[in-house]
Amino acid sequence: xxxxxxxxxxxxxxxxxxxxxxxxxxxxxxxxxxxxxxxxxxxxxxxxxxxxxxxxxxxxxxxxxxxxxxxxxxxxxxxxxxxxxxxxxxxxxxxxxxxxxxxxxxxxxxxxxxxxxxxxxxxxxx
RNA sequence: UGAGCAGUCCAUACGGCAGCGGGAUCGUUCAGGUCACGAGGAAAGUCCGGGCAUCACAGAGCAGGGUAGCUGCUAACGGCAGCCGAGGGCGACCUUAGGGCAAGUGCAACAGAGAUAUACUGCCUCCGCUUGCGGGGGUGAUGGUGGAAAGGCGGGGUAAGAGCCCACCAGAGUGCGGGAGACCGUACUGCUAUGUAAACCCUACCCGAUGCAACGUCUAUUGGUGUCAGGUAUCUUAACGUCUGCUCGGCGGAUAUCUGGCAAUGACGGCUUGAGCCUUCCGGCGACGGAAGGAGUAGAUAAAUUGCCGUACACGACAGAACCCGGCUUAUCGGUCUGGUCACAUU
RNA sequence: GGACAGAUGGCUGAGCUGGUCUAAGGCGCACGACUGGAACUCGUGUGUACGUUAAUAGCGUACCGAGGGUUCGAAUCCCUCUCUGUCCG
Numbered sequence: 001x002x003x004x005x006x007x008x009x010x011x012x013x014x015x016x017x018x019x020x021x022x023x024x025x026x027x028x029x030x031x032x033x034x035x036x037x038x039x040x041x042x043x044x045x046x047x048x049x050x051x052x053x054x055x056x057x058x059x060x061x062x063x064x065x066x067x068x069x070x071x072x073x074x075x076x077x078x079x080x081x082x083x084x085x086x087x088x089x090x091x092x093x094x095x096x097x098x099x100x101x102x103x104x105x106x107x108x109x110x111x112x113x114x115x116x117x118x119x120x121x122x123x124x125x126x
Numbered sequence: 127u128g129a130g131c132a133g134u135c136c137a138u139a140c141g142g143c144a145g146c147g148g149g150a151u152c153g154u155u156c157a158g159g160u161c162a163c164g165a166g167g168a169a170a171g172u173c174c175g176g177g178c179a180u181c182a183c184a185g186a187g188c189a190g191g192g193u194a195g196c197u198g199c200u201a202a203c204g205g206c207a208g209c210c211g212a213g214g215g216c217g218a219c220c221u222u223a224g225g226g227c228a229a230g231u232g233c234a235a236c237a238g239a240g241a242u243a244u245a246c247u248g249c250c251u252c253c254g255c256u257u258g259c260g261g262g263g264g265u266g267a268u269g270g271u272g273g274a275a276a277g278g279c280g281g282g283g284u285a286a287g288a289g290c291c292c293a294c295c296a297g298a299g300u301g302c303g304g305g306a307g308a309c310c311g312u313a314c315u316g317c318u319a320u321g322u323a324a325a326c327c328c329u330a331c332c333c334g335a336u337g338c339a340a341c342g343u344c345u346a347u348u349g350g351u352g353u354c355a356g357g358u359a360u361c362u363u364a365a366c367g368u369c370u371g372c373u374c375g376g377c378g379g380a381u382a383u384c385u386g387g388c389a390a391u392g393a394c395g396g397c398u399u400g401a402g403c404c405u406u407c408c409g410g411c412g413a414c415g416g417a418a419g420g421a422g423u424a425g426a427u428a429a430a431u432u433g434c435c436g437u438a439c440a441c442g443a444c445a446g447a448a449c450c451c452g453g454c455u456u457a458u459c460g461g462u463c464u465g466g467u468c469a470c471a472u473u
Numbered sequence: 474g475g476a477c478a479g480a481u482g483g484c485u486g487a488g489c490u491g492g493u494c495u496a497a498g499g500c501g502c503a504c505g506a507c508u509g510g511a512a513c514u515c516g517u518g519u520g521u522a523c524g525u526u527a528a529u530a531g532c533g534u535a536c537c538g539a540g541g542g543u544u545c546g547a548a549u550c551c552c553u554c555u556c557u558g559u560c561c562g
């Protein structure tokens with residue numbers, strides 16, 4: 001239903017309200033690595049919501065754009081294997097600009113997705 | 127051949143697969159297919175100048191801000207071009223906030239006798255006597271200090287000295303000649319005037335304020351808030367509000383309360399063809415102007431150009447549009463071409 | 474995106490109508506006094522780098538975010554950058 005929106009394909013909307021970001025930072029679970037920090041929280045909706053943060057620390061506008069692209073790419077590839085009905089915020093870290101996209105996709109496949117699933121399941125039970 | 131100077135242009139290229147943004151079109155009302163297009167020379171810093179929009183417009187003055195050789199170019203500029211002066215370089219050429227302290231005021235620490243006017247050490251002379259001291263006068267050459275000591279240097283002159291006089295140089299004024307002008311050249315006069323205006327200031331010229339989160343249209347909720355209109359009560363012709371900060375002046379009577387409308391939220395518009403770019407010709411030393419012809423859809427809104435693979439080489443820097451232009455400044459791996467200069471060699 | 478502020482020792486914070494006499498003052502730190510021992514209080518000292526030196530002493534030079542300029546002289550005035558922070562109907 002939201003495919004016309006572009007960036008994200010199937011079940012995902014863009015998260016763009018500052019309140020939602022703050023709520024996730026406070027109440028969500030997080031998975032940290034040297035490339036990124038992923039915040040997860042169930043939202044009780046029939047679709048997912050994704051937010052990306054690329055702060056000033058990462059570098060100039062070119063580097064920030066690259067970080068966002070990499071995260072979007074990785075999310076798109078991992079989307080089908082994710083549970084539906086969660087909010088995600090991915091915060092980029094400065095190491096992310098130094099690696100290639102395949103490296104980050106591999107990380108998401110092997111570690112990111114299972115961790116997100118685990119966190120989501122735990123919080124759903126509550 | 128080497129060194130160096132000034133400027134122009136380019137910003138890895140090509141192919142394959144997957145993907146993104148708005149648009150057109152097919153299809154159908156919702157998936158999707160097809161097509162072409164899709165970041166920069168600085169998109170940056172926000173340092174200037176405009177366009178555009180809203181507010182205010184009877185204006186006038188002061189304050190405040192900016193610019194600073196001249197002539198031009200331009201929509202405009204603190205930009206650019208040419209020229210002048212000063213400084214640097216053998217040279218091509220480069221640098222230059224470059225009006226006025228000779229209108230007034232201020233400041234100039236320390237040092238030094240003395241800092242914008244003086245007399246410590248001196249030099250000369252007169253008087254007195256205890257004969258190397260005291261007093262009067264002349265002088266600003268000498269000594270040291272300082273960023274700066276009353277134009278500089280040499281000669282004449284003198285008791286000693288001094289633009290007191292003379293030559294040359296620097297500066298000022300006046301006349302004449304040249305130039306569009308900044309200025310340049312020259313003659314005479316006069317006898318000289320410290321630095322600082324990126325100190326106040328003076329002179330000339332320019333400047334209304336706010337910025338696309340401007341602003342316009344539609345729309346949900348109306349409790350408070352703001353604002354506009356009307357009613358009621360109170361106070362009065364001076365206050366208050368507003369017009370840029372102030373003054374004059376103009377406009378609105380003001381405050382409280384009640385009723386009604388509007389605003390916010392969200393969406394859409396503003397949003398991209400523009401003082402635009404390229405080529406040729408004409409005018410101009412040039413910036414630039416004119417004419418003819420040609421090419422050409424970035425317009426997002428947590429924000430689009432990417433990921434992977436292959437080939438080639440110089441192994442790829444700085445860096446991402448957010449209303450739009452003209453500059454300036456700063457960052458930048460390198461490459462390309464053009465025009466001068468100097469040195470050496472050969473002819 | 475736009476409009477504005479600021480940057481001074483380890484920390485805080487004056488100096489910003491240029492002057493050479495020290496970059497005030499407070500906190501902190503070190504040492505000493507007070508005490509049986511501490512705290513409080515009082516006193517003295519205390520930035521960094523380089524050079525000199527046997528030397529941790531003393532002396533000299535430089536440094537007020539960075540780099541230029543004006544000036545005899547700059548923390549102060551002017552210009553260009555860097556960084557930090559604030560505001561937006």
